[in-house]
Amino acid sequence: MSNQYVNEPMLDLFIFESMQLLEQMEHLIISNEKSSSYASDAINEIFRIMHTIKGSSAMMLYNNISTLAHSMEDLFFVLREDKPQNVDYSELSDLVLEGLDFIKVEIAKIRNGDEADGNASDLIESLRFFYETIRGQEFNSIDQTIGGVIPSENRKPDKQQYYISKVRTETTSNRNTFEATLRFEEDCGMENLRVFGVVNDLGDLAEEYYHIPEDLDKEDSARVIKEQGFTLFLTTERSLDEIHTALIQTIYLKNLQLTQVENSESLNERHKERQILLEDYSVKVPTVCCPNRVDNEPEGKELHSTATQQSIISVSVAKLDQLMDLVGEMVIAEAMVTQNPDLKGLELNNFDKAARQLRKITGELQDTVMSVRMVPLAGTFQKMNRTLRDMCKKLNKEVQLQLIGEETEVDKNIIEHISDPLMHLIRNSIDHGLEMPDEREQLGKLRLGTIVLEAKNSGGDVLIIIRDDGEGFNKDRILAKAREKGLIQGPEDEITDKEIYNFVFLPGFSTNESVTEFSGRGVGMDVVVKNIEAVGGSISADSIPGRGTTITLKIPLTLAIIDGMNIKVGDSRYTIPTTAIKESFSPKMTEVIVDPDDNEMMMVRGQCYPILRLHDIYHVHTEVTQFTDGIIIMVEQDNKTLCIFADELIGQQQVVVKALPTYIKNTSKVIGLAGCTLLGDGSISLILDIAGLISFRRSA
Amino acid sequence: MADNGEVESQQEEVEDTQKGKFLTFCLGTEFYGIEIKYVTEIIGLQPITEIPEMPEYIKGIINLRGKLIPLMDVRLRFKKPFREYNDRTCIVVIDIKEIPIGLIVDSVSEVIAIPEEEIVAPPTMTKEGNKYIKGIGKVGTDVKLLLDSDKLLTETDFDNLR
Numbered sequence: 001m002s003n004q005y006v007n008e009p010m011l012d013l014f015i016f017e018s019m020q021l022l023e024q025m026e027h028l029i030i031s032n033e034k035s036s037s038y039a040s041d042a043i044n045e046i047f048r049i050m051h052t053i054k055g056s057s058a059m060m061l062y063n064n065i066s067t068l069a070h071s072m073e074d075l076f077f078v079l080r081e082d083k084p085q086n087v088d089y090s091e092l093s094d095l096v097l098e099g100l101d102f103i104k105v106e107i108a109k110i111r112n113g114d115e116a117d118g119n120a121s122d123l124i125e126s127l128r129f130f131y132e133t134i135r136g137q138e139f140n141s142i143d144q145t146i147g148g149v150i151p152s153e154n155r156k157p158d159k160q161q162y163y164i165s166k167v168r169t170e171t172t173s174n175r176n177t178f179e180a181t182l183r184f185e186e187d188c189g190m191e192n193l194r195v196f197g198v199v200n201d202l203g204d205l206a207e208e209y210y211h212i213p214e215d216l217d218k219e220d221s222a223r224v225i226k227e228q229g230f231t232l233f234l235t236t237e238r239s240l241d242e243i244h245t246a247l248i249q250t251i252y253l254k255n256l257q258l259t260q261v262e263n264s265e266s267l268n269e270r271h272k273e274r275q276i277l278l279e280d281y282s283v284k285v286p287t288v289c290c291p292n293r294v295d296n297e298p299e300g301k302e303l304h305s306t307a308t309q310q311s312i313i314s315v316s317v318a319k320l321d322q323l324m325d326l327v328g329e330m331v332i333a334e335a336m337v338t339q340n341p342d343l344k345g346l347e348l349n350n351f352d353k354a355a356r357q358l359r360k361i362t363g364e365l366q367d368t369v370m371s372v373r374m375v376p377l378a379g380t381f382q383k384m385n386r387t388l389r390d391m392c393k394k395l396n397k398e399v400q401l402q403l404i405g406e407e408t409e410v411d412k413n414i415i416e417h418i419s420d421p422l423m424h425l426i427r428n429s430i431d432h433g434l435e436m437p438d439e440r441e442q443l444g445k446l447r448l449g450t451i452v453l454e455a456k457n458s459g460g461d462v463l464i465i466i467r468d469d470g471e472g473f474n475k476d477r478i479l480a481k482a483r484e485k486g487l488i489q490g491p492e493d494e495i496t497d498k499e500i501y502n503f504v505f506l507p508g509f510s511t512n513e514s515v516t517e518f519s520g521r522g523v524g525m526d527v528v529v530k531n532i533e534a535v536g537g538s539i540s541a542d543s544i545p546g547r548g549t550t551i552t553l554k555i556p557l558t559l560a561i562i563d564g565m566n567i568k569v570g571d572s573r574y575t576i577p578t579t580a581i582k583e584s585f586s587p588k589m590t591e592v593i594v595d596p597d598d599n600e601m602m603m604v605r606g607q608c609y610p611i612l613r614l615h616d617i618y619h620v621h622t623e624v625t626q627f628t629d630g631i632i633i634m635v636e637q638d639n640k641t642l643c644i645f646a647d648e649l650i651g652q653q654q655v656v657v658k659a660l661p662t663y664i665k666n667t668s669k670v671i672g673l674a675g676c677t678l679l680g681d682g683s684i685s686l687i688l689d690i691a692g693l694i695s696f697r698r699s700a
Numbered sequence: 701m702a703d704n705g706e707v708e709s710q711q712e713e714v715e716d717t718q719k720g721k722f723l724t725f726c727l728g729t730e731f732y733g734i735e736i737k738y739v740t741e742i743i744g745l746q747p748i749t750e751i752p753e754m755p756e757y758i759k760g761i762i763n764l765r766g767k768l769i770p771l772m773d774v775r776l777r778f779k780k781p782f783r784e785y786n787d788r789t790c791i792v793v794i795d796i797k798e799i800p801i802g803l804i805v806d807s808v809s810e811v812i813a814i815p816e817e818e819i820v821a822p823p824t825m826t827k828e829g830n831k832y833i834k835g836i837g838k839v840g841t842d843v844k845l846l847l848d849s850d851k852l853l854t855e856t857d858f859d860n861l862r
Binding site for chain 1: 750751761762
């Protein structure tokens with residue numbers, strides 16, 4: 001099964017852009033809903049987005065998305081033009097978000113190479129209904145104004161008159177009959193779809209309409225339209241101009257002929273007449289020419305970002321990866337040149353100067369390329385708004401989201417892995433942590449709960465903190481559940497609170513008695529942990545009963561390049577990340593203690609640390625087994641310290657981390673190896689994972 | 701859209717020309733064959749970096765132009781006695797399901813096409829080596845044991861209890 005996206009560049013572009021637009025629109029809707037009215041700018045933008053999506057999905061032949069977008073566009077058209085009052089914005093938002101979800105699902109299907117076969121007709125129906133309700137409301141409210149039941153005070157009297165004239169009443173003498181002939185561009189394709197759109201639009205404007213060719217579903221109709229143009233007869237009380245404006249918006253329209261005809265004849269007669277005439281092509285009608293309107297497919301390079309106003313270029317991630325790899329290899333090659341064994345011992349001043357310059361530039365290049373891949377977390381955090389809103393609605397809780405530090409940047413790879421866990425954690429907070437609004441009032445808390453999503457840099461990691469002011473973890477329940485599952489080793493009273501809270505991250509763990517739609521199966525946290533660990537991060541939880549819970553995600557800033565100290569054990573080379581090293585020294589036999597279990601330990605300045613012999617645990621053959629011949633490197637991770645015994649130190653170097661080959665990883669997981677790297681002379685050095693070694697030592 | 705179809709069928713044809721062709725190498729007295737579509741390259745022996753805690757037949761990894769390739773000694777995999785590496789020893793780099801792996805073999809022989817009719821199913825004995833044999837190919841009077849590449853990789857899971 002291939003994991004690749006469909007390779008057509010246009011399709012990629014379509015997917016990318018549509019996702020961007022959908023996210024933008026979601027953001028707009030949610031923020032507007034909060035203020036419970038839609039600013040006209042917002043409506044314009046939403047209309048524009050839907051229009052774009054309609055056009056591009058029609059072009060890519062995804063008709064279901066296109067028709068849905070069309071309905072939504074209609075809806076916002078009404079909102080924009082008629083500016084109705086008394087719209088139920090909550091319901092509107094729900095509907096629109098449902099529509100967005102549908103489109104998202106379809107696009108996900110497309111991305112996976114599946115058929116986009118969703119049926120949006122129910123949604124379109126609901127949208128239609130809502131649309132009618134809004135327009136109908138106008139009519140109703142007009143009636144009610146006499147009774148004095150005007151919902152808002154913003155209504156101007158002239159507006160009413162305007163609406164009255166628009167309303168379709170039973171009989172009117174203002175009926176006009178028009179004949180329109182539409183010709184499309186030469187190779188626009190799918191003519192029958194386009195006219196279908198036209199007919200749809202007209203459905204509201206015209207009372208009766210009739211078109212040639214009749215059956216738009218037939219394959220032939222496209223050909224007929226292409227050759228003979230699309231002829232439309234309609235009866236309406238709109239004016240010529242209005243019909244003209246409506247028709248001229250058709251995409252790919254080359255030529256529009258619109259004439260008013262005598263309205264005494266019935267359409268059927270016309271039909272017969274017209275048929276004959278069409279075949280003759282001898283109709284001469286004053287043409288109402290329109291300039292070629294080519295509705296542009298969204299151009300790839302433009303990016304409308306509401307978050308920032310910088311000029312932005314979208315680059316394919318594959319290219320960035322390639323760039324990263326190349327820079328990584330350049331770092332290695334540079335090391336190979338400057339640390340070449342041929343140059344050992346030679347006094348080359350000029351060379352050294354040049355080499356230093358090269359080193360400086362390479363370093364800068366590396367930093368810049370790394371930063372290219374960094375993306376601010378703002379986007380991900382904004383997405384959480386939607387989750388929050390949905391959850392609140394479904395559970396009837398009142399929560400607000402506070403974002404701190406969203407301009408913190410993280411590697412692009414990591415962003416993709418974080419958003420799902422974050423979403424899950426927020427759902428957890430709302431579902432389990434935060435109490436119902438009434439309960440909160442009783443407890444003396446604010447009715448509106450708060451979830452704080454914070455991101456900050458700390459050393460080589462990014463910390464993402466999710467803090468809620470709910471009821472916190474229930475220590476006893478967790479302990480009981482852990483006991484039940486037999487997860488407790490050792491005496492219970494020795495377990496710290498933190499350890500108890502971290503139990504929730506174990507697979508299958510849930511203190512929910514029943515399974516709800518959102519949680520309770522005990523699967524979620526496990527998935528979160530796996531996702532975080534997949535990017536090399538860690539997760540921990542803390543809580544104050546009654547006050548709230550804090551979950552902290554620690555994610556490494558960059559995956560690829562670290563500062564490492566190379567050490568030698570026998571013929572093998574290992575690398576220790578310098579951030580973990582505290583000190584190194586030559587041990588004296590007097591400082592070494594052996595305890596009854598044969599564990600060796602070291603006394604340093606009054607503290608006792610365990611010693612790990614690398615050649616022992618990795619079964620490497622080496623001459624150096626006496627402590628006094630080798631060197632001890634003291635490393636620390638998570639407040640635990642370890643002394644590593646090796647033959648000698650080789651040197652410090654910036655190394656490019658390469659993952660262990662998949663085959664090796666699949667075969668078995670080696671404790672204490674985090675990856676490998678290539679040294680200056682081309683040989684391979686294994687990178688030690690300090691945390692793993694520490695746990696090894698404990699259990700050994 | 702029509703172009704896509706053409707390209708695809710061309711690709712299939714290209715793959716077809718690789719079907720039925722086997723790279724043969726020898727271990728001791730037997731000749732083994734592996735489908736050429738899996739073989740990426742053949743290189744001479746290089747300094748190997750050992751990886752601790754691996755099964756015996758996984759000798760370690762090598763640096764191949766920046767890529768890390770794990771090495772499997774086929775002799776040890778098939779539970780044959782280990783033989784010292786000499787200058788005829790080669791590494792056959794194969795790529796199965798996007799996982800690259802290098803096979804250390806005594807020597808590499810040639811690429812031959814074995815038509816379908818000349819391939820018979822392996823005898824169903826329960827000897828260790830037979831797990832990996834997909835079929836037996838007859839070339840003239842010689843017999844080549846055709847390897848099942850997937851089994852080479854996946855069978856390891858049973859040996860190592862995680």
